[in-house]
Structures are given as C-alpha cells and as structure tokens.
Amino acid sequence: MRGLIGAVIWKEVREIRRDPVTIWVAAVLPLIMLYLFGVALSLDVKDAAFAVYDEDGSAESRALAEAFPNSGYFRRTHDIRAQREIGERLDRGQARLVLVIPEDFSAKLARGETAAVQTLVDGSFSATAMVIAGYAAAIVQDYNLAQLRRGGAPPVPVTLESRAWFNAPLKSVNYIVPGLFGVILMAFPPLLTALAVVREKEAGSVQQIFVSPIRPWQFIAGKMVPYAAIAFLEMLMILVAGLWGFGIPFRGSLALFLLATTIYVFCTVGLGLLISTVTRSQLVAMLFALILTLMPSFLFSGFLFPIFTMPEMMQWYTYLFPARYFIDISRGIVMKDVGIEILWPQFAALLAYTAAVFAAATRLFRKKVAA
Amino acid sequence: MAGEVVGTALIMNTPAADQVIVAEGLGRRYGRHTAVTGLDLKVRRGEVFGLLGSDGAGKTTTLQILAGILNPSAGRATVLGYDCVREAASLTARLGYMSQSFSLYGRLSVDENLEFFADLHRVPEPQRQARKTRLLEFARLAPHRDRPARFLSGGMQKKLALCCALIHEPELLVLDEPTTGVDPVSRREFWNILYQALTQGTTIVVSTPYMDEAERCTRVALLHEGRLIACDAPSRLRAQMPGRMLELRARPQRRALAVLEEALPRSRPYVFGDTLHLHQEESPAPAAPLPDLLAARGIAVEQIRPVAPSLEDVFVTRLAGTAPPAAPPATAEAPPVRERTGLAVEVEDLTVRFGDFTAVDRVGFSVRRGEIFGFLGPNGSGKTTTIRILCGLLAPSAGRARVAGYDVRHEPLAVKARIGYMSQRFSLYDDLTVGENLEFFAGAYGVPRARLAARRNWALALAGLEGEEGRPTRGLSGGFKQRLALACAVLHEPEVIFLDEPTAGVDPLSRRRFWELIYRLSDQGVTVFVTTHYMDEAEHCHTLGLLYNGRLIALGTPEELRAGMRAGEMLELECDQPIAALALFQDAPGIRASFFGDRLHLLVDDAEAARAQILARLQRAGHRVHHVERVPLGIEDVFIAFIEMEQARRAAEAA
Incomplete structure (x- = not known):
C-alpha cells in the first residue's frame, strides 16, 4: 500500500505519462524557447552598417576609417560625399554609425595638435547605440595609441585599460542564457500545475478527493512532487543544451546550482498549484499563470532589464517575484563562480518563498465545493 | 510475517438510535439565491433513501452538505455521528460519495482507478485484491480491467465510479444522480451493485430524476425549489394521496382527452399507452358520471377502472400549485388542423459513418403526419446524429431520408423551412425578455410580418406567459423556459418538430404539462419527433423506436412492443x-x-x-x-429484453 501522498504521486505520474500535451509543454517548448531567445535575443553588435564622411582624404584619415571594419564589429557600407547625406543615411537605417573626419584632421595631427573626429550613432535602440558608441570610442583610442607609438613619442604613462570581468568578450548570450534558466522554469512548469487542480475541479473528480481521508497538504504535496521532478529534468535538459549549444562557460559549482534548482522548481510548480487552487476554470488559471509567473519573470527579474536602473518603487516590487532570486543565483554561479557565502540571501529568500507558496496553496485548498 | 493481522478498525460510531443522518433546518444560500431551505431529514441505517426533484430543486446541494463537502448556511446535520461542518474530515473519510460529474481519471485504466481510490481510502492490501475482483465481476467490468476509463461507455463509467466509491466498504453511500443518461441495461446492473452493498449493511442515499428509481427506495424525499414537499415510504405516499387514479379506455382517445381537459381540468388527464389516466379528487365518488360525460360527446368508453397511483401521480398532485398552469384550450388563434394522411418522415437504410465508426447503422422507419414518434436509446446510441440528418444538418453516408416530403440530402433548405427544432438546453437567450426572444426567433425563422402578431399571441398562450412579455427569460423557472422554447420552435408553423430531450431536468408536473402541449400540436397535425431518457415518457408516444449502438432494435407502438417481446x-x-x-x-x-x-x-x-x-x-x-x-411489466423491462437480445445477436456475430 502506498501512503496518501504516494497514491497521488502514483496517479499523477500515470496521467502525465499518457498526456501528450504535458510532454510537449514539459520537453519541447523549453528547448524551443531556449533556442529562440539564445539566438535572437542578442544585444551584441556585429557587422553594424557603418558610413564614413572623410573630408580630409589623407592617409591618416583613411587609416582611421579602416580601423572600424577591421575591428570586426562594423561593415563599411557607404562613403558619404556631402554633409546632408549623413542625416539621410541615418534616417533610412542604412548606417548605424557615421564617422565624420574633418578636412584639417591630418594637418592637425602633423602639428601635434589634438584632432577631433565626430561619430554619429543611430540612437533609436539605446542599448545597441551605447554598445556601438563604446566600440567606436575603443577603436579611436587604439588608433591614438598606434599614432603615439609610431611617432616615436614616449608611451603614454597611464592608459586606461578596462576589461569586462565574468564576460570578457561581452557576449550577451553568456548572461542571457543563465537568466533564461530562471525564466523557462517560471514559464512552463507553473503552466502545467496551474491546470493540475483546476482540471480536476472542472471534470468533477476533485469531489472524490474531498470525500477521502487525504489532507490538503498531502494532496498538494502529491501533486507537487511529480511536476517538480519534471521541472528538474527540464532544467537539466536546458542546462546541457544551453552550455553545449551556446558554448557558455560554467564557472561555478554545479552542486550548488542544482541545489538552487531543486528549491526553485518546488517554488515554480507551487505557484502554479496555488493559482490552480484559487481558480475555477482552466482558462482563468492559464491567464493568471501568464500574468503572475511568466510576465514578471521577463520584466522584473533582471533577465532583460537591469533592476538597478529601475525606479526605486519598482525595485522593491521585483522582490515579489522569485525569478529574480534565482536569476541572481544562476548568473552568480554560472558566470562569476560565487558561492553560498555571497548568495545566501537569495537562497534564503527562495526557500522562504517556496515554503510560503506551499503553505498558501495548502491553506486555500479546502475540501469543499463552495465557500 | 509480523503484523499479519490487519484489523479493519471499524469504529462503530453509532449515534443515538439507528439514525445515520439527522438534519435539522438545513439551508444553503449562494449569494441571493436560496438553494435549500428549512430541510429536516432523518435516514435510518440500512435504508435506500431517495432524493427526488427537478434540476435546481436542491438535490445536489443537499447531498454535498450531507457528504461534508459543503457547509450549510443554516441548520445542522449529523451524519454517521459526525457533525457535517466541525467533523467533516472524519466524516468524509468514512463515506462513499459519487458526484454527478465524471468522477474518474480518464487516462487511468479501470484497474488503476480502483487502485487509486483504494490507496486514498487506505484499503489494506489483503482485502483490496478480493474486493476489486468481486466488484469488477459484479459490475461486469472484469474483461475491461486494462481499458482507460475515458474509453468506457457512459454506463460502464458510472458502474466503475460506483465500484470506486465502494472499494472501502463505506457505511454510507451518497450518490448524486448516478444513472442519468445511462442505458437501461447498465442502469439495472448499477442497481444490482447497490443491492449487493445494501445487503451488506450499507445505507444508501441517492438522488434521481427518475420516478421508477424512486420506486425502488425504502423512503423518498421530494424537493421542490429548495423545500421538502414530501418525505415517506412510496407506498405510504401513495396511500396518503387524496382521491384516486382512474384508467380510462375510450375511443377516440384524443377527443376524450380534449373533453376531459375542458370539463375536468383539475383531474389532469394524461395519455398512458392506449389509455388515459386521470385523478379523481373526492375518493369514494362513483365513476358513473364520467362515461355519461364522454358519451354525450360521442365518445365510446370501453373501460374505466381504478389503478394504483404512480409516485409521479403523487408528486404531480403535491406540486399542483407550483407549476405553470395547464395550457389554455385551443382557440381560434390556433393554426388550422393540417392534413393528417401520408408520411411526414421516411427513413430507409440510413447509415452515418465517422471514420471507421458507424454512428447510425442501416436505420429505417417512417412516421405518419400528426404522429408522436418517440426515439429512445442511451447516450451515444445515435439519436442526436439521426436527428441532425433529418434536420438537414448532416449528410448521411448511405441510405435516404425524406422529411415533410423533401429529401434531406438534396433539398436541405426546403426541409429546414418546414421543421422546428428544440434542443435539450432550451436555446433561449437568457438576457432577452420573453417578448424579445419570440421576436428574435420569429425573425430568424422568417415568420411573415402579417402573421407576426397572431403567432406571437398564440405562442405566449402556448407558453402560459400571456402578459409576461417584458419578463427577463433568465428569471423563468425550468418549466416555463421549456414551454417558451417550444413556442419559439413552432412559431413558424413547422410541419415536423424535433424535440431533443425536451424534458430533461424538469419537474414531473411541468413534464406532464409539456406533454399536453405536445398532444395539442399533434392534434393540429404537427408531427412530433421526440427523444427522451425517461422510459415512462415512452408510454406517451404513439410509436417508439429503440436505438442501441446505432441500430434500431425495436419499432412499434408501446402495446405492440410489450406483446411482441417475451421479456x-x-x-x-x-x-x-x-x-x-x-x-x-x-x-x-x-x-x-x-x-x-x-x-x-x-x-x-x-x-x-x-x-x-x-x-x-x-x-x-x-x-x-x-x-x-x-x-x-414496465416498458423498461421490455426494452432491456430487446437490448439483451441485440447483445446476444452481436456476441453470436462476433463468435
């Protein structure tokens, strides 16, 4: 004889195994999402269209202009001949960056004066614009150093050399994917569990559960365990796919990461179950799941939009959503190799959150057909 | 093995005397709606207690309160010695309950479902296998142990659900309309399982809309609009009924009915097979004036005799004040009586296949003009599919069908213009008023402007809603809604009207009044094609067709079927x-x-x-x-005999 929790687990496992929809949502959709977001959601700049308005036309100016495509980030598409053409190219999106080299550029360099060049960036996408501007500045600085060395002048005593830690090549995929782990686990497992109880309510079979010795916490736990196991396998799957498929380095402790995952999956399936216990129809449950789990985990978890740039009120608001804790942990372990001594507040928050969700679901699952 | 002896710790929580259920002043409100009010009930150990009433009478609410899964808003109830609210957890652990909805897990097999419920109720392993085997044998489900529950027929699902509710051998079994929509054979097997439990000492409380099931109970309670109208043993209720029931055989029957309705409206005459039944209030009154009354109108009375009232007669008498009034006698507004010769529906070798599933298999019958044709059969037997074909909504795979003289395959538009259709759900718009509904359907069916006012008044009279045009439809009772829906379906004066389970979930008196309307339509030459689950309604029809697994296995008048089958x-x-x-x-x-x-x-x-x-x-x-x-024999026994013959024929074919 199985225990009461065991009975529910046994039943759920059989039902899940025979339900093709569950298997799709659990196995196929996460991979699709991982692929789409990992590939498409890149903030990296590569081969950005680049135009030059070279009024000087000297060897020096040409060398500066050449340095841009040589960097690998820019593709020279146009040579601009007239001032008014600059605006046109930017307006039409034919150039993301226009480099303007004034006619006295080489003359000033020859006199040892500072020569100003102008870069005009298409600022419609502010995030990419900043990256482009950053690259442009770096290329110009490289050019300066080369000039100094060539001129036999003494090396500049102090030069600023900034290096991006944890993500040296500044590849956005390196931080998108560890964030995606949190988002994907908040997207699909709650969707499955949000339907898990309400489906029984709609069918009517839940009334048989009411009329049995099982206690609410046992029923919720029995529902939770198999879905948490599915979610855990889902994580292993996207972890392997993410690390191999996108070639992302995993710097930290795998064991710590899996521990966090274990807590997190109970949290996400618990949220779905909580939604399921308070709703009456599958449709409403799905809408709730989208609004309460998927949307905030995109917007308020720091997955795409850094939390520290949000207004203070919104920063507080983000604490309501567990994805933010897990994404902190995930990025911390995967990218920075930080340990529990740094991440313990996030672990504690996640643990408390999970316990609260379970308690709420148990409390709200009443063995009654109506209030 | 240590700890071998597993005691079935049967805590005999015997309350005072032998009462399994004691409810006092039970009430339940949902917002402003009162579902149940002032309900007092006592059920003794070992009873089969029936809870009767139409949809919305409060049956489900009452059972849910007694099962401890709904808190009452007034009163209190003690079940198996436990308070339904404070000790609900102890109570729910001890009873067996079967809700009206599908209570199984469709993706689990028959065996797995039983296994799960055995786990839930902590049935110890040694007893478990024996009980499972016994229940499955008894329910005739043993050959289907490995089939997923969702692929079982409706009747099998209900039997399995009952087995699941019995796996822990509860002291009390609470069943909410367990046999609605189930074929008569499964229904009989279902009751056999119940009897088995009963003889082992289980107390059973069961709700049902079927009066014949009510007859099987030791005591019944009739609920109407949340109130208890009557509660006693069926025989006592019958004995308490004032007056007596008379059975009258008269020719022509239809004229006799019309005369009686007009002269003795309070006697509520109704057609029962080829006889009329009516209620005579003053009990020892001689039956003499009745033949005189009829003879004066040129009606030959062949026989009058008192008969035992059915439970339905009893309830109709008790409910007399609550249902819609009898339809007014036909007036000048009524449409002219149509030609009554010839065939309204002709069906030959009709077959419908969906993929490799044959929903309707070589069905053939014909219906005369003005005839009431009863189409019977369990859920999924092909009734609705046949009606869809006859309405021109679905093309047959083979065979042909003519309705009102037009071929349904080649002239579906001509067919649609001449038929009326009323579905089980009374397809009215709840947010529109009575008048607006009539107006909408008149427009939708193309009632000519010149006839509109006359048809509208006629329809209002038919529905018993004169002067109520402004009422929102939502607020009407089931009986009124049903009549309004019928009125809407016949606004355009169709030649044939299809009624798909028009009386499902309506109280007995409203049902009977509804049948009066059907007779009236039939008198006017309208052909009525009606499906029903209620076997007793079969007696109201001129001709019956019994459909089973897509095959028409019986066809004839109720009398012919009785005589022709050695049941x-x-x-x-x-x-x-x-x-x-x-x-x-x-x-x-x-x-x-x-x-x-x-x-x-x-x-x-x-x-x-x-x-x-x-x-x-x-x-x-x-x-x-x-x-x-x-x-x-009841007509249901006859049908069961037909179905068993068909099952034997199929088994022989398969062998």
Missing part, C-alpha cells in the same frame, strides 16, 4: 424483511430480483412455475410472506 413476467413480493429476502435471490438462476419500495420485484420466465420455487426458498430461510402477485 418475462413480473412477480411482486411483499414480506417482512425485503432486504434480507433480496440477498436470498441475488444469485438465484432464472430470477432477477430488484428492490421496489418495501417490496421485491422478481422477473422470471414463467410466473406460475416460479411462484412455488420462490415461496419455498423464502420459507426455508424463515421469511414471512404477505403476498405474491403478478404485476404488469
């Missing part, structure tokens, strides 16, 4: 301890025993031959027998 003979037995006696006959060869109120009904091949054998058996067991008597 056996029925003995009614009254004795001291009917439940113990029932156990005696449960596995007797050649005898089908069922519980019938405080009596037993024994279906045998030959009543005279079996009588002695039955009496001997009872005497050996020490029963005191009050009387044994042959009683007429």
